[in-house]
Amino acid sequence: xxxxxxxxxxxxxxxxxxxxxxxxxxxxxxxxxxxxxxxxxxxxxxxxxxxxxxxxxxxxxxxxxxxxxxxxxxxxxxxxxxxxxxxxxxxxxxxxxxxxxxxxxxxxxxxxxxxxxxxxxxxxxxxxxxxxxxxxxxxxxxxxxxxxxxxxxxxxxxxxxxxxxxxxxxxxxxxxxxxxxxxxxxxxxxxxxxxxxxxxxxxxxxxxxxxxxxxxxxxxxxxxxxxxxxxxxxxxxxxxxxxxxxxxxxxxxxxxxxxxxxxxxxxxxxxxxxxxxxxxxxxxxxxxxxxxxxxxxxxxxxxxxxxxxxxxxxxxxxxxxxxxxxxxxxxxxxxxxxxxxxxxxxxxxxxxxxxxxxxxxxxxxxxxxxxxxxxxxxxxxxxxxxxxxxxxxxxxxxxxxxxxxxxxxxxxxxxxxxxxxxxxxxxxxxxxxxxxxxxxxxxxxxxxxxxxxxxxxxxxxxxxxxxxxxxxxxxxx
Ligand SMILES: C[S@@+](CC[C@H](N)C(=O)[O-])C[C@H]1O[C@@H](n2cnc3c(N)ncnc32)[C@H](O)[C@@H]1O
Numbered sequence: 001x002x003x004x005x006x007x008x009x010x011x012x013x014x015x016x017x018x019x020x021x022x023x024x025x026x027x028x029x030x031x032x033x034x035x036x037x038x039x040x041x042x043x044x045x046x047x048x049x050x051x052x053x054x055x056x057x058x059x060x061x062x063x064x065x066x067x068x069x070x071x072x073x074x075x076x077x078x079x080x081x082x083x084x085x086x087x088x089x090x091x092x093x094x095x096x097x098x099x100x101x102x103x104x105x106x107x108x109x110x111x112x113x114x115x116x117x118x119x120x121x122x123x124x125x126x127x128x129x130x131x132x133x134x135x136x137x138x139x140x141x142x143x144x145x146x147x148x149x150x151x152x153x154x155x156x157x158x159x160x161x162x163x164x165x166x167x168x169x170x171x172x173x174x175x176x177x178x179x180x181x182x183x184x185x186x187x188x189x190x191x192x193x194x195x196x197x198x199x200x201x202x203x204x205x206x207x208x209x210x211x212x213x214x215x216x217x218x219x220x221x222x223x224x225x226x227x228x229x230x231x232x233x234x235x236x237x238x239x240x241x242x243x244x245x246x247x248x249x250x251x252x253x254x255x256x257x258x259x260x261x262x263x264x265x266x267x268x269x270x271x272x273x274x275x276x277x278x279x280x281x282x283x284x285x286x287x288x289x290x291x292x293x294x295x296x297x298x299x300x301x302x303x304x305x306x307x308x309x310x311x312x313x314x315x316x317x318x319x320x321x322x323x324x325x326x327x328x329x330x331x332x333x334x335x336x337x338x339x340x341x342x343x344x345x346x347x348x349x350x351x352x353x354x355x356x357x358x359x360x361x362x363x364x365x366x367x368x369x370x371x372x373x374x375x376x377x378x379x380x381x382x383x384x385x386x387x388x389x390x391x392x393x394x395x396x397x398x399x400x401x402x403x404x405x406x407x408x409x410x411x412x413x414x415x416x417x418x419x420x421x422x423x424x425x426x427x428x429x430x431x432x433x434x435x436x437x438x439x440x441x442x443x444x445x446x447x448x449x450x451x452x453x454x455x456x457x458x459x460x461x462x463x464x465x466x467x468x469x470x471x472x473x474x475x476x477x
Contacts, residue, residue, distance in 0.1 A: 001142075003133035004208070011038055013243070020270070021213045022144055025243045031233040033411065034448040037220055037243055039230040042204035043140060044116040045193060046109045049075070058085050059226055060193065060201040071096040073104045087128055091119045095168050107168065113190070113203055114165045114182060118174070139207035145184040146266045158183040188265045193224050196456035197417055204229065214265065215244035216257055216273040221413060221449050232449060234411045251371060251407040253286035284315070289407070293367040295321045302367045329365045333358055344379075348386050355380045374403045381421070394425040416445030420460060427463065432471045439464040 001015070008014060012029030031037055047055035055062050057074050058081025065075040068082070071093040076082040082089075092115055096104055121137040123129040147155075162179035186203075189210040193202045206229045209222065219235050222245045231245060248260050254277045261269045268274075276282040287302045294301040294314035301316025312321045340354035359376050366373040377396050384393035401418055408415045423438030443464055450457055 004139065007133035008038075008208075013038060015211060018213075018242075021267075023142075023211050025212050027237050027239055027241055027243060030239050031237040033233055033235055034451065035233045036451065037231045037233055037237070038209065039225075039228055040134060040206045040209050042193075042227055042229070043135060043137075043207055044113055044120055045202060045204035045227050046113040046116060047202040048109050048200060051105070055201060056081050057089065058082065060195075068093060071104065072101075073107065087123060088116060088119050091122070092116065095170070098170075099168065109203060110183070110186065111161060111164055111168070113186065113205070114161070114179060115169060117182060117205065118165070118169060118171075118179075134208045140182070140185070140205065143185045143189045143207060143210055145181045146188060147181050147184050149266050150184060154184075155180070191222065191229060193227060193229075195224070196450060196454065198223075198413060202227075212243055212245050214247040214261065214267075214269065215271040216246060216248075216250050216269060217271060217409070218244040218246045218250075220245050223413065223450055225451075225454055230451070232451065234409075234448060251289070253289045254282050255286060256290065287315070288367050288369050289371050291367055291370060292321065292326055292365055293370075295319050300368065326365065329361055333361050333365070336361070344383070348383050352380065352383045352387065355383060369403055369406060371403075371407070374400055390425055390428055394422065394429060397422045397425060411445050411448050413446070413449040416442050416449060420446065423467075424463070427467055432467055432474065435467045436464065436471060439467060 005015060008025075009028065012027055012031070014026050014028050016024050016026050018024050025038075027037070047057060047060050049055060053062070054065060054075045056065055056077040058076060061077050064077050066077075068074045068076065068089070073096050074089060074093070076085070092112075095115065096107065099107070117140065120129065121140075124131045124136065150158075158180040159176065161183055162176045165179050166174050166176055186205065189207075190203050190205050191209070192200045193204045194200050201224075204227060209229050209231060212220070212222075212231065219233060219237050219241065220231050220243050221234050222229060222231050224230065231243065237243065247265060248257060250257070252260070254274055258269055258274055258277065261267060283304070284302070287304055292303045292312060294303065294317060296314070296317060296319055299314060299317045299319070301314035301319075303312035303314055303321060305311075306313035306320060310323050312323065312326065313319070314321070336354060336358050340351060340358060343351040343354055355376055359373070359380065362370075362373045362376055377399050381393055381396040381400065384390075384396060397418065401422060404412075404415045404418050419438045420442035423435045423442055426432075426435035426438055439460065443460060446457060446460060452461075
């Protein structure tokens with residue numbers, strides 16, 4: 001702990017304890033928006049490979065991959081990544097190679113992550129890999145596990161997974177109970193590693209970054225540069241303030257956020273947004289985000305429960321909508337959604353037709369600002385991008401932007417990325433003036449959340465420069 005404190009003090013941070021939250025990271029200096037508060041390499045990490053989607057173990061790229069010839073289970077994009085991973089993979093490779101081909105295929109990313117945690121611990125204790133103040137197994141042991149609060153079924157599952165790790169590693173003195181506890185630690189401490197556009201690539205354990213607590217209106221954001229986790233300030237953070245990130249999608253209604261945090265992280269959030277639960281404006285906001293629209297097409301009102309829960313009443317015009325009718329449309333949407341999800345993996349044209357039908361039904365059911373309708377439109381945007389139907393994709397992107405602006409704070413990576421998508425589409429379609437506006441808004445946000453020195457940001461800045469140059473050229477006599 002002393003080593004950690006002294007490593008953090010050089011970065012303007014300290015670890016304190018809070019009676020309800022446990023450990024916290026607090027700033028001992030002022031941070032401005034865009035400042036890197038802390039960055040860390042993973043103690044252990046793994047790509048989220050599946051039978052249909054594989055990534056390089058070193059950099060998580062999906063292109064030019066070759067299998068490790070010995071274990072046939074791990075992929076690399078080239079010799080550089082293979083070499084950088086070799087010390088750890090050498091031991092992992094021997095363990096995997098002992099398994100039958102079928103067994104090897106069934107080793108899930110979570111099992112691999114646990115194996116890699118133990119292999120790293122072994123390599124550090126054998127001094128093959130150096131330990132540092134922010135990269136050692138003691139920090140993993142200090143992470144909360146919530147073992148005494150998780151239910152029995154979950155414990156059984158963790159015990160089964162621990163047995164599997166033992167079976168693969170075949171270390172005589174391995175402690176099954178300790179492995180099971182580490183699975184519980186993964187559940188509330190591991191982070192999903194994402195690319196710059198926040199698409200998931202894998203999972204990593206970052207034991208110092210895991211000390212940062214949650215808020216639904218956080219002052220910082222966690223992004224990834226390759227496998228390195230980077231926490232940046234999104235707003236001015238004054239000396240003495242706690243550094244807070246969000247563990248979950250903050251757009252959900254208060255009840256949804258509280259439920260997710262309780263189920264996955266086992267705590268009751270008491271941030272300023274969650275403390276509004278049950279107050280009038282929170283009830284209204286939730287009814288819009290999660291809720292239904294007025295039956296009258298011309299009314300933009302939202303519905304709240306009415307007369308013993310058998311009906312809903314529009315809060316704007318008073319029109320009543322029967323619960324039965326809502327149930328009927330909901331089940332039609334559910335039926336279609338189940339089919340549509342499968343078509344997403346196989347046939348984009350079919351998926352487009354199905355999601356359009358879902359959107360049509362949801363327009364009858366959901367408030368125009370509802371998250372459910374927005375998610376459908378996000379999916380349609382992705383499908384249309386895959387199909388390269390740019391103009392229609394732009395229409396859907398534009399439909400989501402006002403909702404993003406409403407549900408996210410002015411500096412939020414998802415809002416910045418949506419402006420970026422809009423700008424790219426406008427640029428492609430020759431709407432240069434609009435592209436400049438969207439790309440400028442993207443830069444204003446993403447330079448804070450993603451920094452300015454990454455290839456991703458450089459690419460965005462070049463696109464903006466090109467759009468400005470073209471606009472100037474069009475204007476020149
Ligand atoms: C990733 S850890 C954060 C560090 C943790 N406080 C510690 O002592 O190691 C996540 C756990 O911290 C606690 N936690 C995080 N944010 C919290 C909050 N806003 N309120 C209460 N507890 C919180 C919960 O126990 C949660 O499962």
